[in-house]
Amino acid sequence: MTEAADLLLTNAEVHTLARPDETHEAVAVRGGRIVRVGDAYELDFLAGVDTRVVDCGGGVLLPGFVDAHTHLELLGRKLVNADLSVAESRAEALDALRDRAAAVESGAPVLGFGYDEHAWGETDYLTRADLDAVDASGPVVAVREDLHVASLDSTALERWVDDLPAEGVRREGDEPTGVVVEDAAAAVLDAVAPDPAETADLLRAAQRHANERGVTGVHDMIRCSHTSGAYRDLARQGDLSLRVRLNYWADHLDALLETGLRTNHGEGLVRVGALKTFTDGSLGGRTARLSEPYADAPGECGEWTVTPAAFRDLFDSAESAGFQVAAHAIGDEAVDEVITTFAARDDSDSRHRIEHAELASDDAIDRMADRGIVASVQPNFHRWAGESGLYADRLGDRRTATNRLRRLADAGVHLAFGSDCMPLDPLVGVHHAVNAPTDAQRLGVTEALRAYTLGSAYAGFDEDRLGTVEPGKRADLVVLDASPWGVPEAIRDIDVTLTVVDGDIVYDGR
Template sequence: MGSAYEVDFLAGVETDVIDLDGRVVLPGFVDAHTHMESTGQYVVHADLSAADSVDDAVETLREDAPDDREWLQGFGWDESDWPEGRYLRKGDLDRVSDERPVVAYRVDMHTATLNSVGLDRLREALPEDDVEFEDGDPTGVVVEDAVGVVREAVGDDVAETRDLVTAARDRALELGVTCVHEKVRDSYAPRVYRELDRAGELDLRVRIDYWSDHLDAVLETGLRTNYGGGLVDVGGIKSFTDGSFGGRTAKVTEPYAGADPADRDDDGRGQWVVDPDDFSELVERVDDAGLQMVTHAIGDEAVDLVVECYAATDDPGAARHRIEHVELFDDEHAERMADAGMVASCQPNFLQWAGEGGLYDQRLGETRRRRSNRYRDLLDAGVPLAFGSDSMPLGPLAGVHHAVHAPDERQRLTVTEALRAYTLGGAYAGFDEDRLGTVEEGKRADLVVLERSPWEDDHEIRDIDVAATVVDGDVVYDTLDGTNT
């Protein structure tokens, strides 16, 4: 950066010169919401995200689930486009194995299906409210806390965590992601990131948001938001309020489409995952401790709760308290977020479910589907906007593509706006805007080189290949073959 005349003096024995031959250089992508172990699980275990039917998912599990672990595991099924239009069930997974435990997690990770062996093994430990029954028989489908019980039972040790994290790291670098804001709970990942960093093998910036379960430990060990300054940083405290649209557990003010209020104890309007009073106390405690708050809120009633609790803190803008997802909200929420400086951390890849007949349509109906994920309205209101993937899956250019081609104009961004949310927007959410997020003098050299310009033919954005990724001045991924180096 700077004048070509000055830069020319740098060419010499200590400088590598790489001719990019007209390719496009952008700031490295900041993915503001990741679960890297989950990304790694797709690489290491059976990836069910491309399965287009129940049979296809069963077949993929049979073929791709590695045999050297106790449980056979698959990740990422999504029934919303399947001809059967239903969840995977116990009987489907019994076709994968009737001797070994099998689990297949839905794409949102709030729902999972067990086979009969898996279900029998965990039956005692599963909270009954989160186990689905039909005619008195469990269907194999479990949600929310029961999914947590399954994950704990399957269990990852340090070596497995390292396998998952390094597989995810490699995937991130291939996609041009140079920094992730990583949400962790009861995991060896923070230890593994620091071990990799110490060994000089991390090659990726990781900002760790610790689950609220760890708040006492964070305070006892004296961790502070933004402590770090190298590759590994301390982020904030992550909490939930509601669930997801997929599981009909996001908290909405109007009932779900086709909901029969008599069916459930929640009036068909979703459920709190964290009790609102407990959440309110948590925000106060986190804010008083000088830590950043990072809260999952999807439905409009959940967004309302978070805005209310954040607004009650001293200076939510200075603390950069964040709302993750913000999928359904009112204009008033956007205004209050903008006025107070609360950060919206959104996932434009979710727009893939916002088309006609898609998941948002099925769960919320036409009007609310079109009002979901309104990035245009957030930006116009002046809300700081950060983009991420929620590891569903990683892919900044896919996210940019969806934001640029969103079904409704209230959701749609220009190429530049979408790229900015995926670079500088994420940097801002992590207090890193003076160090990351743009290509300019004085900032760290986190860069991505694209084979083609996303501005030239915007219909192809998601198909553009990454030619190289640079983190902190080191080329950590490239397909340049050395021919023009």
């Protein structure tokens, strides 16, 4: 007699994403794994006394989304502090900071995360003068959504400016403007970092947010040293509702080597992922390393946040120790440098990754394909690709050369989609991939969904466990209330109705 299922998801439009146009009606789960996929009538026979049967109401069932580039602790900070990503103007951002100032204890830091001046139709960052107008008793810090720029009021500058890297502190004459970039911005984030207990609370808030958007797994870029411990504590307590790959920042390398950890170590919901490093900065901060100057800053080509020589040394150490390497590279010159370094080791099985690769040239894309380098990209960045967006300001006519998803896919590059938490919402990313401005930037619905499922699973060495709806794979699943194929022009408006991780329902929005 066939053993009964633990969970039966029925009355669904199941897209396995394993083969083109393959659909079914129901999925049976046992022991956290998918055991059958097929007709609802046939799978009904797997319903036993203790089986939980869920009627999906005709919704579209897909593999769970795997976000290949996240910062969940920082997302939690945004959710708990002032969320500046929803501000539609400079005035609204400052009002949100004032509300936060009224909510914290006197003298405590007032923090806001996620502002984007381009969403306000402006080009200037928040400044010291702006934040002084919040009139808080403690320091005020507003972090731009790319995490490469932070804005400080006078109190924050007085407290921290002497300890910040001087080259990252923007000045007019001798006076700091309140804008700090790159390593200086990172130092500010460190200065206001949460303690271990707060980190666990932030991760709980962030994972709820992620589950509600159909996210079943993340590749989290771990910079705070106790975040990985918080994840493992949550898993041990049974409170973790995501599958997590820990992509440790490069400054953790010595500790990782000392403890004997390597890529793919771990079991259950938490595993070690890649070693994450930078090479350049961001287009928003004009610090991405370009081969030609910025359109709105003639003579400036960005900067190396990690020099090519230092990157090569780091890569050699990490690769020799068994680590996959995930290198942040946005400008075309930075992307070229990373590819050259990766290519010096002829080992495509390592699945080394370029994070963002926003301005990769044709030659770079072809070299990535030849060497098996993964492009860990963020389709939601297409929101800046319009004729009057951030890319147009920074790059001029080169804006159409950014995030060429179609070109990458046609070349055979492995695509892994993530959000960089701008925002964390896979359906927003899929929407932008499908509705990108140019043919070279645009993917079909199935291609975009596969990049956010199987593609991200591949980037985490998990394609045999995750990424498609097939017997034997872990039961990480999502149900949508409408078909992305039916409304390609409005995918971001689709709602998630059910999220399943390892056979457990972690979000039920029905």
